[in-house]
Amino acid sequence: xxxxxxxxxxxxxxxxxxAQGDRAAFASFYRLTSPHxxxxxxxxLKRSDLAEDALQEICVRIWRGAADYMSTRGSVxxxxxxxxxxxxxxxxxxxxxxxxxxPEADPETxxxxxxxxxxxxxxxxxxxxxxxxxELLPSGHQRxxxxxxxxxxxxxxxxxxxxxxxxxxxxxxxxxxxxxxxCVDRDAPR
Amino acid sequence: MHRADHNVREALAAEYVLxxxxxxxxxxxxxxxxxxxxxxxxxxxxxxxxxxxxxxxxPVDPPPYLFATIERRLDSDSARSAxxxxxxxxxxxxxxxxxxxxxxxxxxxxxxxxxxxxxLVAVLAxxxxxxxxxxxxxxGAAVLNVRVLRAIRRPAGRSLELWLLPKSGAPHAVGLLPAxxxxxxxxxxxxxxxxxxFKALAVSLEPPGGAPGTVPTGPILYKGVLAAVExxxxx
Numbered sequence: 398x399x400x401x402x403x404x405x406x407x408x409x410x411x412x413x414x415x416a417q418g419d420r421a422a423f424a425s426f427y428r429l430t431s432p433h434x435x436x437x438x439x440x441x442l443k444r445s446d447l448a449e450d451a452l453q454e455i456c457v458r459i460w461r462g463a464a465d466y467m468s469t470r471g472s473v474x475x476x477x478x479x480x481x482x483x484x485x486x487x488x489x490x491x492x493x494x495x496x497x498x499x500p501e502a503d504p505e506t507x508x509x510x511x512x513x514x515x516x517x518x519x520x521x522x523x524x525x526x527x528x529x530x531x532e533l534l535p536s537g538h539q540r541x542x543x544x545x546x547x548x549x550x551x552x553x554x555x556x557x558x559x560x561x562x563x564x565x566x567x568x569x570x571x572x573x574x575x576x577x578x579x580c581v582d583r584d585a586p587r
Numbered sequence: 588m589h590r591a592d593h594n595v596r597e598a599l600a601a602e603y604v605l606x607x608x609x610x611x612x613x614x615x616x617x618x619x620x621x622x623x624x625x626x627x628x629x630x631x632x633x634x635x636x637x638x639x640x641x642x643x644x645x646p647v648d649p650p651p652y653l654f655a656t657i658e659r660r661l662d663s664d665s666a667r668s669a670x671x672x673x674x675x676x677x678x679x680x681x682x683x684x685x686x687x688x689x690x691x692x693x694x695x696x697x698x699x700x701x702x703x704x705x706x707l708v709a710v711l712a713x714x715x716x717x718x719x720x721x722x723x724x725x726x727g728a729a730v731l732n733v734r735v736l737r738a739i740r741r742p743a744g745r746s747l748e749l750w751l752l753p754k755s756g757a758p759h760a761v762g763l764l765p766a767x768x769x770x771x772x773x774x775x776x777x778x779x780x781x782x783x784x785f786k787a788l789a790v791s792l793e794p795p796g797g798a799p800g801t802v803p804t805g806p807i808l809y810k811g812v813l814a815a816v817e818x819x820x821x822x
Contacts, residue, residue, distance in 0.1 A: 405768070406710060406718030406736035413708060413723060420661065427654060432646030439647055449653055456657045457664055467723075467734070471631050471769040475638035479604070482641060486606045486613075527639055545607050546640060552607050574601040581636050 408473040416464035423460060430474075431456075434481045441485035441549035451484050458484070486549050530580035538573035541566060600629040604637060635769060707780065709788050709811035710736075711749075719790075719809050720764060722749075726782045726815075731761055731774045739766040741792075747808070748797045751780070752787040763797055764790060780813075787812055 408429065414422035431452065438451040458480050466476055531539055541559065544550045552570070556563040602608040603616050620626055711720040718736050733749070741747055747766065750758040762774045788811045791803035798804045 406721065409721050409734065409736055410708070410710065413706070413721070417706075420658075423661065424654075427657070431654075432648050433642060433644065435649040436644045436647040437641060440644055445650075449649065452649055452653060453657050453660055457660055460661055460664060468732070468771060469631070470628075470771055471635050472638060474642050475631075475635045475769065478638055478641035479634045482606060486609075527636060542605065545605050546637070547644065549606050551609050570605070570607060571598060571602070574605060575598065578597065578601060578633070578636075 405472050405474060409467075412463045412466060412473060415460065416467060423456075426459070427456065430477060433474075434477060437478060437481045438485040440547055441482065442488060443548075447488055447491060448485075451481070451488055454488075455481050455484050482549070489549060526581055527577075530577050533580060534573050534576060537561075538569045538576075541570050542573050542577075545570060596626055597629055600626065600633055604630060604633045707782060707813045707815055709813045711788060711790055711809040711811040713809050720811075722788060722811065722813070724780050724813075727779045729776045729779050731776065731780065732771065733764060733774070734771045735765055735768055738768045741766050744795060745805070746793050746795055746797055748791050748793045748803065749774070750789045750791065750803060751776075751785050752789060753784055754786060757802060758789065760798065760801065761788075782813065782815070785813065 408426065411422045411426045411429075415426060434455055435448060435452050438455070439445065439448040442448050442451060455477070459477060462480075466473075469476075531542070534542070537559075541555050541561075544555050544558065545552075550558065552563060552566050555561070555570070556566045559566070561569075599608065599616060603613065608616055620630060706723050707726055708721065708723045710718045711722060712718045719739050720733050720735055722731055722733050724731050731749075731751070739747070747764045749761040749764050751761055752758050759776075759778075761776065762772070765772050789803070789807045790809040791798070791807050792805035793803070794805075
């Protein structure tokens, strides 16, 4: 979907109708969001069959959760992208043969669903801030956090693909997360 | 709560959102999250922070046949109850089975027990038609629910005040609106929002704390019209 200022508004209006059981609204919502959601889960699961299963589960969760969502804080896209990521992470147990490639080691072989950090949606108040805060981290920390976030790699997997001891990975990622939070909280508009 | 405990909770929440909290630890965290409103807020805040990153992943079209499969899942799911509107629909089916109408009193309004009407919704937009808030309520209810649709720029030291406009007479002040993306607010009015009486909403720019008197003093920046949501009853 285009990233224009009305994007979240349009999705919210559709969710209100979805909360009433409106299937036509759901079809529109699917058309607008499923490519992003599918891209997210495909990047983590790295298998189309599992990604398709994941997208089904995600849709059922959105369908069931629309009414409750309306009374909670948070943008629609934060809500659904979290559902997508957690669904894919929960399904990783089923993915025995997940190719493990450090995408930042060889940018030419990015699997389907590669991300462009600079493509972060400008309209989110925090988007620029988040990017700047990420870039303040040492490059090794950044790379690990990206591997965990975009590819759903566990601490052990990050350790394996980067050739860094597990203890170091945990400490770098935890420190990186704390610095990110502090940086974003410090400068975030209230 | 101790500072140290709070830091541990924040750290775990970040690992949960990032995805590195796994297996039993992840499941336990989700169980705790279910009943812990403060932890839920920490997680929600962090999810909101990283949402731009998540949405930056390049979109990939799912295969066309997948939607039919999903629709079949939703067909069987619609039979279940989920959400307040499904409960209202069940109540409606039960009410239609009654031979006589019951009279209920809710607040200061008197209702006949009829099928619950569709919610009223207004999208508040500015002159460039950028949607800023969505407002909704049930007709005759004495509340207005609001949620922010995008980060709203507001001059420092000013507030944004919501007004409900009756067909005739002065505007009614509702309250000060939040401006952060995804924020929600609920305003309790001392009167029912009857669709025949109230139709329009407006947002004015006011000093901190809102208009000093009972009418807007600053420019009207956003407007919207309350209308019933058209929706086919999918259940």
